[in-house]
């Protein structure tokens with residue numbers, strides 16, 4: 001039997017009755033080439049090119065291997081070379097490709113198998129170009145698989161076929177070479193993986209490794225997030241500590257009433273309106289309410305309505321979508337959304353424009369916000385605390401503040417007393433601030449000069465606790481010994497005349513006090529140089545000895 005004598009119709013037995021076509025005992029199928037092309041396309045799309053290539057190469061391998069076994073059974077070949085040559089012939093009869101053998105050499109004893117062939121009309125290259133398009137690498141995957149499988153069956157050990165040229169990658173023809181393992185080039189070895197069985201285990205392991213990698217990445221991200229979270233908690237803690245202590249400073253009945261109000265309202269979700277002059281510590285009160293509420297592990301967000309930029313109020317409070325207005329390059333979360341689950345504190349709420357008041361009222365009523373340029377409303381769960389240093393009732397009467405918003409905010413008003421109405425707290429606050437600034441500036445101060453203390457207690461403190469804090473900070477900074485001296489208080493404390501002009505009758509001071517403060521200040525500026533050019537004596541117009549006497553008399557060290 002000679003391979004050239006094989007005829008397709010003689011090989012196949014088709015039984016129209018049963019619909020079974022046989023090649024010897026093997027059942028054969030006739031497929032539409034396009035259906036195969038579409039199957040290939042789906043494989044590439046779902047598994048990727050590499051995996052699809054591997055599967056189709058293995059599929060071709062099975063076809064070739066089985067064809068070799070069947071033809072061995074079916075025919076009596078004169079030589080193994082004929083048996084081998086039947087492969088290309090069968091491949092051609094099956095309609096896959098026309099094969100033109102260029103050379104073929106097989107020597108089992110020496111383990112050598114080498115052949116080269118040209119493939120014409122490769123159905124696979126046609127289908128690949130049709131459904132997937134031109135490729136960077138050869139595309140006749142089932143064909144090379146077939147050649148490998150058939151040759152392996154004949155040769156008795158592994159043979160691999162590779163395309164060195166392929167129509168599918170733009171070459172003028174498909175050129176295939178087959179080699180036994182001993183004859184493989186380095187380049188061929190690199191392509192062997194496409195011939196290996198598609199292993200689910202290996203594939204699974206690969207996926208597992210990938211998952212593990214992703215898992216590690218996720219864990220690292222989680223770690224980073226946790227670090228940031230604890231950093232935030234630490235900062236919140238730091239803020240709380242500072243505030244908790246400061247709000248506790250004071251024992252006056254006026255302050256106690258405020259603390260009682262805080263205790264009463266903190267655990268509810270009521271809106272609170274905190275009223276008080278500037279510098280009375282309204283934000284501390286808001287913080288204390290948040291800290292004592294069930295929301296204390298959620299954000300506390302402060303918005304100072306007086307410093308919000310006119311055109312940006314809405315985007316600041318409610319956020320905006322990308323492209324909502326010129327300059328809105330990214331989507332931005334508003335303060336309300338950041339505060340979700342927590343508390344928002346609107347300081348200087350009386351400064352909101354009427355337009356914003358209306359939008360704000362809507363948020364309070366509906367508990368939802370809409371981002372600027374957005375079409376979707378977001379539910380939010382935020383407790384609102386507001387503060388004002390101007391009587392809102394008056395703003396309402398003047399038509400500057402919506403009455404409905406005022407009533408909505410004024411559910412539970414807390415009046416924070418000015419410092420002049422709780423003078424008994426001045427000493428405690430002074431001690432507290434002195435300690436705070438001493439530890440911050442690494443100073444040591446043991447006592448406060450009694451005249452200075454009297455001055456502090458008699459002053460009217462228009463800037464309230466904040467003003468006191470600044471005065472003490474400056475005094476600690478300027479202090480030279482272990483006793484704290486407070487200079488003149490008021491709008492222009494550097495000028496004795498200014499102090500007199502600004503002072504209430506109770507604050508007017510003796511000439512001796514002013515003299516002492518003045519000398520102390522000059523000494524401070526001259527770094528305690530008394531005599532000589534630029535010294536304190538020259539500035540004060542006194543002989544150095546006279547200045548020393550005065551200092552002794554006034555108790556300046």
Ligand SMILES: [Zn+2]
Nearest residue numbers: 140166167174
């Ligand atoms: Zn090809």
